[in-house]
Amino acid sequence: MKREDVDRFEKLVGQLSGIYDEMSVLSKKSPSDATNMFKLRFINTLLAQSNDLLSEHYKPFKDFTEFNIDDVPQNSDVVLILSQYLQCFEKLRADNVTVKLGQWYWAVKADKHEQGAEKGFVYLKTVMPKRLRE
């Protein structure tokens, strides 16, 4: 992970979580209703960016890249997929963070001559991975 990857990660996870929350509310109300095209277009944009960042290794499903608008995806389908992506993002974070004196940090590759670098890594503050058992 590089510094800009962490930036992308945080932006994407923030956006996906926001949409996930919105869609969960809709899905609870009417799970079998179709998601409208306006929402789907933005969700697909986020999924495309997510696929790029997660790469094949972290992607939730090999044969899923985005929603086909013509397949009339339903609210519950969208929620399921978004939750899978959020889980995979968390896995990516868990694999790239470290704990130092009880505080969790991203360990990102340092740019050349970057100040504060230790053994080629820079540490950026983050929170504990959600699924980690203490």
Added chain:
Amino acid sequence: MTDTSAVLIRPRLTDYYGVSQPQSKLNFAIPFFAEDSPLYVDPFLLWKSPSQQDQALHTSVINSFNHLNHLLKRGKSTEARDILVLASECEEIGLGHSRTKKGIRIGPSKAAEILALFNDIPEYSKNGFRHFEEIQLYVADISKDRVSDLCCSFIKSFLIDYTLQECQELGIPVEQTTVKSLYSYRDNRFLLNQQLVLPVNPITKAPIILVPKRWLRFNPWISYDEYFKDYCPRDEIFKPGEPEDHVKVLTYNRDHYGVVQSYVATKIRTQADCHNDPLFAQIPVLSAKRRLQSLQQLPTGKENNADRHYEDHLVTLLASLLYPDLDFAAEQSRTVSGTLIRDLIFYNNRSIDFLQEIYQDYDSRQLVFELKNVAKVDGGHINQLNRYLETGFGRFGVVVTRNRLPQAMFRNTIDLWSGQRRCVIALADEDLNLMVNLFESRQRPPIDVVKKKYLEFRRACPS
């Protein structure tokens, strides 16, 4: 003109000439070739219209009608009667309840009865009519289609110009034809057998004139039925226990001009509520949900007429769910090998990309939805629809049934595509459920579900 070898069920002007606009997108009521549309031109809508053009047309109708009074006063009662008889039918318009598109003019005696109003009622003699549809309240057997025809006859010249303009915009071909009578506003008389250029019925070669949708209602705003039901002072007209004879009401009205005028004044006061009626009205969401619920609770098969109920629910449901993307054409029944088969026919308006593809790739100018209340669709059902498509419906059909196609039947439809390039897709209860959900939430048009099923089918076809 498109290929006319294919049979069209309930052919309309636009579909016949390959114009792909749905009714909802057009300004005029699309005329049927074989029957009238059950709507009428309401002169009151012209009067209350904010458009100066519509108001002016109403004025010209009233002027033309009141000119008959002028003729009477100059002793030209025969001329007045002949004009009224000619004006009483306007069959080029195709509105009303005739199944044959052939209307009948009023007789000379009925015309004389109408004209007598100018002599019998001093206010009309002096000032003429302001709303000529009031004649319904004085003369028996003057119905809403007669009012509509009288109105259209007096503004036929304008309607011809309107028709030509619409045809030019849409590319509907026109040809030389004879209009039997055309009112000349300058001469205040009818010109007979006028040679004009108009769209025609391809079989009978009868001229067709279009009418703007904004003037159409199922019932005129000033209507005898409503007057009789809600406004007429029955206790004054009929003795207690006396049968309510309509002629007695008409006679009463002739002697009580004030009563009629107070009814008309009420209608003018409430004109804000007078709107044109839509040519097709979707059922409300609640009703769609109830129908779906009842449909899903029905058993499969024919027990207790379950198949009839299933089909009845689907007719209303699908016609509403697919509007405005598909205009409903007709519900059909046919018997094949002793089995009654019901299907629904929709005009393919090509309003969305999927329908355009169906039109281009499968030559479907109309879409057939065959209704099957069976637990499991079998090869016989698929073949039945396939054979029916051969009669001129193109190569695309939909089976509406209770459950998804079994895998073997789905393969059967794929084979049909591989061998004959025919496309048969199935809509099951779960798809109808999704369509009704979409109908309720308005998140997407319900026809997207049909498109989805089609794309699923196409993905399964060998490339």
